Amino acid sequence: MDAIDLTLVELLQGNARLSYAELARQVGLSSPAVHERVGKLESAGVIRGYRADVDPEAVGLGVTAFIGLVEDSGADTDDVLEALRAMPGIESCYFMAGVESFLCMARVGTIAQLEQLILQLNRIPGIASTRTAIALSTKWEDRPQQITS
Amino acid sequence: MDAIDLTLVELLQGNARLSYAELARQVGLSSPAVHERVGKLESAGVIRGYRADVDPEAVGLGVTAFIGLVEDSGADTDDVLEALRAMPGIESCYFMAGVESFLCMARVGTIAQLEQLILQLNRIPGIASTRTAIALSTKWEDRPQQITS
DNA sequence: AGGGTCAGGTCGATGGCGTCCACGGACTGT
DNA sequence: ACAGTCCGTGGACGCCATCGACCTGACCCT
Structure with missing residues (x-):
């Protein structure tokens, strides 16, 4: 490099x-x-791929939300992850420090679909609770990171 | 379409x-x-551009964090936004519903740099408080959204 | 010092690709 | 029916991707 x-x-x-x-x-x-x-x-894995940057609103995904997930004590984290991965609409997923083990970024078409998504999340075995924050607008996203090394 | x-x-x-x-x-x-x-x-703005997907860790950005920002009462939101935009390391920024007006995704090289970033954020006029959640690992990110329309 | 080796560059050739243009068929409104 | 428009095709031409051959400098080993 x-x-x-x-x-x-x-x-x-x-x-x-x-x-x-x-x-x-x-x-x-x-x-x-x-x-x-x-x-x-x-x-070398520095460049992982090349993606078209598609406007979510232009393809019917006007609702963005961040959902924090708290695991049950004794939950199998891998199983939870697998269930999360199977859910469409969860665009990103991070394993976090803190009470909420996961933070997910979800993108759906309508608030009604977000409601369905949250209900589905709460139904996943091993998930104790969810906390959702809705984005009213995206100021910017995926700004090119400034490379230090 | x-x-x-x-x-x-x-x-x-x-x-x-x-x-x-x-x-x-x-x-x-x-x-x-x-x-x-x-x-x-x-x-038409459906495709906004084309970007190489670069592994953040491979370019020295190993620390990912989400920072919620609470505004002062009477803060000028535009001024706050401008200050946020001027800060390197803030890769995404959303205007949110809820007490925290903004949610920012930050990417830096070290925890020390994250500390500096948070201090800088707290120094922005109009920002009352910050709340930071650190990502321990990224399970997935920017998974191709499924297009509905 | 000298020669082998290797990484990483240039150059030239060739086949495929991007891009422009002229043309043609299907819908639509009058 | 007819003209206009939209959206496609096919051909032409120059540029690009890609490969192989070769060159050069750095480094190592004897």
């Missing part, structure tokens, strides 16, 4: 569809050299 | 670097037709 790799990562974070030729121009290398560097960044 | 557009969005969500020729093969259209459809999805 030298300075050129860093620039490549930043460029691709900004626009994942840049051609290798364009990347090459930006970093002052030949196109095959860039091709090889990017390939190595991918297989 | 017909079924073909939907497929295109899903394909690009999975891999933003697919060629137009490949997309065309998958949906059974010609490459120029796909090119035009994708262009329209972009200018």
Whole structure:
């Protein structure tokens, strides 16, 4: 990960569809050299993939919420995780420090669907309680992280 | 947004670097037709861009935290937002229902940097208090949303 | 010091791709 | 019926991705 790799990562974070030729121009290398560097960044796991950034509201997912989950004492965390993973609408899931073992970011179409989702969550064995916070608007999301190393 | 557009969005969500020729093969259209459809999805704002998905830990951002912010009574929300936006490390920011006006997702390199970030947040005029929850691990993140419409 | 090895670059060739343009069929409103 | 519009196809052309061959400098071992 030298300075050129860093620039490549930043460029691709900004626009994942840049051609290798364009990347090459930006970093002052030949196109095959860039091709090889990017390939190595991918297989090293630095670049995990390339995603289109889709506006959730434009595809009928207008409701965003964060749901904290408290586990039962003696719950099997792996089972809970599996159940969470099976639920559509849970876009992100973190294992947290604190009383609430999990924090989930959910995206659904309507408040009614959010209600259904919460009911389903409460029905998962091992989950003692849920706490939901609804986002009224997204100020920004997934801003390109500034790379330190 | 017909079924073909939907497929295109899903394909690009999975891999933003697919060629137009490949997309065309998958949906059974010609490459120029796909090119035009994708262009329209972009200018309609359905596709906001294309981003490389970078592993935060691989670039020195091993600490993820969620910070809820309570505003002072009489705080200027726009000013607070501006101050938040100026802070590096705050990757996402939502305006929330509830006592905590904002929920921020922060990504930094170390716990010490998180401490600094929280101190800075508390120093922003208009912010009464902060509440931080630290993620111990990320189970998944930004799972491709299932498109309903 | 000298030579082997390797990582990482350039260059050139070639096949495929992006992109532009002209053209054509199906709907729609008049 | 007819013109206009939308949305597609096919062909052409230049650029790009990708591969192989070769070059160079750093490093190590003797």
